[in-house]
Amino acid sequence: MYGYAGEILRVNLSDRSIRKEPSEKYVRDWLGGPGFAIKILYDELRSWVTPYAPANKIIFSSGPLIGTVAPGACKMNISTLGPVTGGWATGSSDSHVGGQLKLAGYDAVIVEGKAKAPVYLYITDDQVDIRNADHLWGMTTWETLAAIRQELQDPTRHIISIGPAGENLVRGACIIQDTNRAFGRCGSGSVMGSKNLKAIVAKGTKPVRIANPDRFAAIVKKSRKMILGGKNVERFRKYGTLSIFARKQEVCGMNYKNFQHATFPEDVAAKVDPVKTIDKYMVARRSFPGCPVGCGRQLHFTDGPSAGIKVECNQFEAAITLQGRLAVEEPTFMYRANARCNELGIDIDAAGGAIGWAMECYERGILSKEDTDGLDLKWGNEEAIFELIRKISYREGFGNILAEGSFRAADIIGRDSARYAIHLKKQDLYEPLRGANGWCLGAVTSTRGGGHTTGAPWVETTGTVDPVKAREIFGAEKTDDPISYDGKAQMVLHSEILQRASNCLGICIMNTTVIDLDYPDLKEIAELYSAATGVEVDVAALKRITMRQLNLEKAFNLRFTDFDRKDDYPEPRQYNEPISGGALKGWKFDKAAFNRMLDEYYDLHDWERETSFPTRRTLRALGLDAVADDLEEIRKLGKEDSQST
């Protein structure tokens, strides 16, 4: 095969069996990565399987372009039945491990069952070992990396691992690549923990082949040129996603004090401005295979409260999910807190969300020191925050409640605290949802419970949208008018297709029109895939394949959860409260308009308006008639033409 490695590895930790099967059967209809995963999980997980049961399966996959020089081709995917939403759980992240798995000969690794004692998977070419990990259990992800490198006498070996959070089945536990890249959302780390699987180590030497080298070289060259010619490349290279900090403050896209405010106070914004921090403390770059941008960096703090600390810089996400949400004013906090979460293996949104809920409840007198193990949870108390991150990871005391995420913590505590648990489909929310309706729609309808990498358009608020180009790409007007409700369903649909196609192939979406309308879009992605694999797809085929995936994700959720239309709305605080300050002060959702926008979104997908359920007509068109039968059996098949009733 070309592009693809050709095999899927299946490891059963209960009986220690190791089997291989050909990937070929999934290629044409499911593309790769999360596409393979949703098909396998839907087919193989019976409705009675729960996330921590041995019968759950967790799938690690490398899309067909990983291991080549395609732009940004480094995003591995990890998917499973997740413990946070109870449904589809998926995440893609930069990884050298993905490339090594591909070189070892695998497009995906399915792990099922549960080991009797801690183990790690050691995969090299044809050798697949389930090795004892007793000596690693209890270690942080950073310690695990060092220990495995020492054990294998290979200082450059790459791994993915869980930390204490995953071991302790903290609901929002994540999986870390080496030290600082996270498969962050949806609690996949605790699924690994539930299987006693501490780490996966991979190293391969089997070549990745290209079907049409000249054609591939040409499209790679063209795609790289599009990216390198972008207006914002230099700024992105310097500051990564933190380069949008000032812009997000302008457009009310921030989170201050648990979403009480959509902007930071101006003096706080000035103080924590990441541009200043990075300019002062950046010492080295961090890049991943194939990426013409290279947006990562190492920081070395030489003075101040973080003096002596070296960390990899975080994304913008940490600036608002930790720094702003918890109202910390010391500017280096976000980098340290992000690093600490990576060490312990907990999602920064899961940590920030739960602690943010707790701090607001403390502010309002719902929680007192008696509840919080004596910790003073006033806003911005760094010491308390770090102590809570630790307690959460080890399920100690009050941390044991917070380890369930804000939705469930509020359910445990009661006292009318649920209104301060900010979540989507039970997953702690990162995305500010007010003032950018396309972004909001993409996040609230996401099948994995929030997130902005499976359908949210990013360009509404970047201020650089060329309306002609945008119309061409999204098929919509008003793409740069964030508070309009028009055309947003089309923007989300395009984003769902593009982000899925990228995730399936293993391309970083920040090498596509997700971030800049001059970057590669579906046409270039289709050409990259066709040239590399010899499997001819065009844009229409990509649309069909990704819609097939989306519909199967929906059906998967319908099997395992009670999600329906009611779960496709912004959470109550942001849905009801006007923005408190800044450029959009006083703006609030027009609920009638939001509902019309949601109706339009369902119509575009041919899903029933009242419920959000896929119709037989749409499933049949995607070759999923059998799925329609399944949904009919559980009375969750959408009625056709619901817009006319």
Place this chain on the structure above:
Amino acid sequence: MIFQMPNCGGCRTCELACSFKHTGTYNPEVSSIQILDNPDAPGFQIRLVENSDGTRFACDLCSGSDAPVCLEYCHEKEILQGFLLELGKKTQP
């Protein structure tokens, strides 16, 4: 030869490109350029293979091509080019 490259981000795209130039497939294990961690200083170390060890190809500066392919993908191509020139002086005096 091993060079210190503080501004190398460790993307290893050069390894991929080099292996493809030699073999028509992507297989960083055989490439003439190898990125090594630098635990004591920022960035990475660049190893250029002078003599083939049976696995890796010796670097021949992509003789027969317009320019070494690794340069096409490197963010810091001038610096990498400097290393290649030094290798060239040593191996092709």
